[in-house]
Amino acid sequence: MNNIRALPTATPPAPVLETRDLTIRFGGHTAVNTVSCAFSPGHLTAIVGPNGAGKTTYFNLMSGQLKANEGQVLLRGDDITTLSAPSRTRRGIGRAFQLTNLFPNLTVHENVRLAVQSRARVGLDIFTLWSRRRDLIDEADELLRSITLLDRRDALASALPHGDQRKLEVAILLALDPDVLMFDEPTAGMSVDEVPVILDLIHGIKARGDKTVLLVEHKMDVVRSLADRIVVLHNGYLVADGDPAEVMASPIVQDAYLGMGLADHV
Amino acid sequence: MLRALFSGDYPRSRVLMVLLVLVFVALLLAPFLFPGTRPLNVAAKICIFIVLVASYDLLLGYAGIVSFAHTMFYGIGGYGIGLALYGLGPSWGAIGVGFVLALALTAVLSALIGLFSLRVRAIFFAMITLAVASAFLILASQLSGFTGGEDGRSFRAPTVLQPGFRLFDGEIFGVAISGRIITYYLVFFAALALFLFLLRVVNSPFGRVLQAIRENDFRAEALGYRTVVYRTLANVLAALVATMAGALMAIWLRYTGPDTMLSFSIMIDILLMVVIGGMGTLYGAVIGVVILVLAQNYLQALMGGVSKALVGVPLLPDLLHPDRWVLWLGVLFVLSVYFFPTGIVGRLRQRR
Numbered sequence A: 001m002n003n004i005r006a007l008p009t010a011t012p013p014a015p016v017l018e019t020r021d022l023t024i025r026f027g028g029h030t031a032v033n034t035v036s037c038a039f040s041p042g043h044l045t046a047i048v049g050p051n052g053a054g055k056t057t058y059f060n061l062m063s064g065q066l067k068a069n070e071g072q073v074l075l076r077g078d079d080i081t082t083l084s085a086p087s088r089t090r091r092g093i094g095r096a097f098q099l100t101n102l103f104p105n106l107t108v109h110e111n112v113r114l115a116v117q118s119r120a121r122v123g124l125d126i127f128t129l130w131s132r133r134r135d136l137i138d139e140a141d142e143l144l145r146s147i148t149l150l151d152r153r154d155a156l157a158s159a160l161p162h163g164d165q166r167k168l169e170v171a172i173l174l175a176l177d178p179d180v181l182m183f184d185e186p187t188a189g190m191s192v193d194e195v196p197v198i199l200d201l202i203h204g205i206k207a208r209g210d211k212t213v214l215l216v217e218h219k220m221d222v223v224r225s226l227a228d229r230i231v232v233l234h235n236g237y238l239v240a241d242g243d244p245a246e247v248m249a250s251p252i253v254q255d256a257y258l259g260m261g262l263a264d265h266v
Numbered sequence B: 001m002l003r004a005l006f007s008g009d010y011p012r013s014r015v016l017m018v019l020l021v022l023v024f025v026a027l028l029l030a031p032f033l034f035p036g037t038r039p040l041n042v043a044a045k046i047c048i049f050i051v052l053v054a055s056y057d058l059l060l061g062y063a064g065i066v067s068f069a070h071t072m073f074y075g076i077g078g079y080g081i082g083l084a085l086y087g088l089g090p091s092w093g094a095i096g097v098g099f100v101l102a103l104a105l106t107a108v109l110s111a112l113i114g115l116f117s118l119r120v121r122a123i124f125f126a127m128i129t130l131a132v133a134s135a136f137l138i139l140a141s142q143l144s145g146f147t148g149g150e151d152g153r154s155f156r157a158p159t160v161l162q163p164g165f166r167l168f169d170g171e172i173f174g175v176a177i178s179g180r181i182i183t184y185y186l187v188f189f190a191a192l193a194l195f196l197f198l199l200r201v202v203n204s205p206f207g208r209v210l211q212a213i214r215e216n217d218f219r220a221e222a223l224g225y226r227t228v229v230y231r232t233l234a235n236v237l238a239a240l241v242a243t244m245a246g247a248l249m250a251i252w253l254r255y256t257g258p259d260t261m262l263s264f265s266i267m268i269d270i271l272l273m274v275v276i277g278g279m280g281t282l283y284g285a286v287i288g289v290v291i292l293v294l295a296q297n298y299l300q301a302l303m304g305g306v307s308k309a310l311v312g313v314p315l316l317p318d319l320l321h322p323d324r325w326v327l328w329l330g331v332l333f334v335l336s337v338y339f340f341p342t343g344i345v346g347r348l349r350q351r352r
Ligand SMILES: Nc1ncnc2c1ncn2[C@@H]1O[C@H](COP(=O)(O)OP(=O)(O)OP(=O)(O)O)[C@@H](O)[C@H]1O
Pocket: A026, A031, A049, A050, A051, A052, A053, A054, A055, A056, A057, A058, A098
């Protein structure tokens, strides 16, 4: 069943991000195995699969936190396989993390502003007062407002409850304003009433039409409401890729999920 | 105006504010408030060490980098000025040449050390700085033809800075304005400017990135910040400021030598001062330096007095004998770290 494509991939126009036979091994275990896939602007691709399937690892390979053993990552046709994480970010690949990953002893506002500042390329400025950059401050606050965190702007990131930390994680990604946005289970551990804020934001980004959005998500209702396309990973292999309804109905996905005892997710 | 000067980073504690104002006024008026050679020496040392320790705080407190090479860069400044004045004679031109050469050497050396070793683990950087600094110390002691070896070099300063020089015949508040006092004000205002510069750096966009890298370098990279570049730049900036502090010290002492400029006991003093004052605050440098320099200079005398007064009482005069002052300094250090883990400034800000 290696690398079987359940469905023919719809050929979207000019992919922004592409992987070719991407592979990484941890000791004897191959966490991502010869995965080839391309992602285009204006589309939201959901990447699903059971725990340990390799979804986060696949993200790490594309955003540069991990380096592939084999295969390539291409951004707008350029081979970026060997580039570091920061240079990939600067080229427009943005990443939010599954395990919340913040600057704990800086304020909520500072967390977002650091991302705004990185995008504005003013990090190496040692002479301007950081409080004098009204434009960056306002932009960060505007983002906090959109994600309903503005009232906590001066709290330390570490003092936020889990749900708010997840929101902050997403706000930091949005602040980078990248061309490719990768969300790794953005709503995991959030209370039910907090989830719609995040989903609306992701929906808004997709609606703009110029962004490429990748979303790892276990909640199938979320996937169904947002995704134009679903990619299924299983044991490091890409096992299905295509239109959401068809992928969900395909036997191989049913098998993979049923076999993992995750039927209730489907 | 004040905001621009302080870079919007105020002491944020009334007690701290009062202490800082006291220190500032005392240093500003030191030649008139505390006439005499010894007090002026202490005041000049405080000014210079505030700069040296604050620049170390930029590294340790803000960037989270542990370096043992800070005295080496301080020494480069000291030797740069010292050897230039010794070799070229007492002129401002010599000071300029020594200063520029020292800064250039520091920039190259600190950038190289940073680029080579800041990409790997922090402990590796600490070891490299230790090794390079030891090598430098040995070099300075061995190349006696050039550096004066263990004895160092004494030299003369330009006329205006010589003790015999008088700015004018009269006196101000009973104090003649000698070259010594002019030198003191050179040191004082240079130190003030450098301190305010560091305050600006830590409150710039760059300063916030340093803090972010210290907090979570993995995430900082994911935001697009090349951490090696930022860490290296922090290392270079801190080293350059340390070099300037060393240059001021050489001008003040009209002497440069391994013990006063390069020894590891200075490195330990810097560490103590930063930790006691409070890391990552810059103002901690002021408090830490004042306490330690005063203790180093007056604790011994104080203990001598107390010890004499207690003659006849068993044990106490021995314990308080002036020779034990290092022991008591150690006790002071342990107590302060135990009771104020965030330093004195951190503690004062909490109480607010
Ligand atoms: N740095 C690493 N070192 C060793 N093994 C790793 C590493 N990262 C991931 N793995 C292994 O690779 C496999 C894939 O992990 P990954 O985190 O990508 O799964 P996932 O699909 O994101 O799962 P989940 O849904 O639980 O988040 C797992 O077996 C994991 O244990």
